[in-house]
Amino acid sequence: MSDRLDDIASFFDGGRLTLARQLAGLRKNALAGLIGKTPTAVAAYESGSKNPAPATVAALALALQVAPGFFTARPSRRTLAATAPHFRSLRSTSQISRDQAHAYGCLALDVVTAIERHVEFPARDLPCRPVAPDAIGRGPEAAAAALRLAWDLPPGPVGHLVRLVENHGGVVVFSPLANATVDAYSFDTAQRPIILLNPLKDDYYRQRFDVAHELGHLVMHVDAEPGGRAVEDQAHRFAAEFLMPAAEIADELPAKADWSRLGQLKQHWNVSLQALLFRARTLKVMSDVTYRNAMATISARGWRRREPGPMPLLEQPSLLPRALKLLADEARVDEHTIAAECQAPLGLFRTIVSRSPSAQPVSADAAGRPVSLLALEE
Structure with missing residues (x-):
């Protein structure tokens, strides 16, 4: 020793x-x-x-x-993030919390690098469409439309968004509970873009909007200073257009707070009531006064924390957990072998490769031969 x-x-x-x-x-x-x-x-x-x-x-x-x-x-340190992490609010997140969250993202990159020595992942396919923070006009909306076109998405709601990102070469992981005070964030690397989700946000609709928001940063803000209000607003606009294209949803939105109609749209478009209301206001379908009154109703009824109606299960990452299972089943490479290759603490390794923060992957005996994981399907 x-x-x-x-x-x-x-x-x-x-x-x-x-x-x-x-x-x-x-x-x-x-x-x-x-x-x-x-x-x-x-x-x-x-x-x-x-x-x-x-x-x-x-x-x-x-x-x-x-x-x-x-x-x-570690070799992956040379290919580390070309962009700084995009945190939602630099003022409400301490420097030590941001450093801890970014370090976890870097460790996730090490894990991805180690797994990719054994498994072929989908190729990176995330177009860059820069929008300057001080730009005026419809840059974020154009960027969202460009991504839908590049990914050949049909009209209508976006399906399983996490899997869509993974099938186009992105990595999505849950943060550990130690970073639960940090909202969803992302950063880009020469290897792959990474989106990290908050482990305590148990809301299907908000999680999807988080993923779309981070996609906006990855597409538009390669060189932008993160955390600014303008940058965050652009990512929000990108997410709204990506999930609810104006040309498709404008005629469906009610001018008044018709909760029955909004509930139907929520289920169809897989977005929250609050996102629909904000979209109606942004597209000038709903007046500012009507919007404010509707949001006051949402607050009074406690819907800001939990909206009415059934809550679908969270979308879960598949790329890394399925890669680990594939290695265990077909190549006899277990989690301990991969964790040792990247020197990742086993507890954090299991969080990185899990479908949820509490899940753990399958183990097997160690050995190794290349396998492929080019597309993810349920």
Whole structure:
């Protein structure tokens, strides 16, 4: 073991230490206290100006609950996000929470890279349609229409949105409970775009809008500064047009708060009552006064938290969990093997490859041969 620690100390990657510290939600001074070093020493380890001693590597691994090998360089770090993560509100999310969430996304990229050594995923197919944050006009709506066209979507409601993203080369995962204070977010990489969903948002309609919102960022905001009000408004407009094209829904929307009609549209278009009301107002089908009164009714009846009517089950990611099952069944490669390849803590690995935050994938004995997963179907 000492020889192994000597090797890790020699090839120590400070960026991996930063990643592990951020995953743990720790500041440098907090980590320094846990390992009996100064914050200056921790900063030196992370910057690469100084390598830790083997005993310090062991202490870091213990404090951060990762294997010592986590601190060696990973190839995927060179292909990390070309865009900063798109968080909904920078003011309401602390820097340490954003760092922790982004670190988890980076770990998810490591897991995807490891699985793709064994499984062929659908090719990346996400067109770029930049819209400047200060642009006027219908840029977001045009971008949404362009994506529907590029993905050959028929008129009408969008089907299983998470699977649609996965079939076009995106990755969708649930965040761990530790990041539950952070809403859905996304970032792009040279490898694949990644969308991360909040694990506590138990609402089918809001989850779908979240995914469409993040698609908007990935399509329009490659170079945009994230978190600004204009950027978020554009992503919201993109999502509304992508899920409810104006040319198709405008004539269906009521001018008054006809709850029966709105309920029918909700079931048909798979969007919330609130999204429909906002769409009716945006398209000038409904007046501002009528919209405000309708939203007041929604608040008074407690529908902001839970709207009336049946709630479909959440859409669940399929790409990674099915890839793991395929490897287990056909190639005899188990979750422990893949987790070890990317040095991911097993608990976080299981969350990344799960259909839901509480699910766990199937295991098998380890070995390995290439298999393919080019399309996802139920």
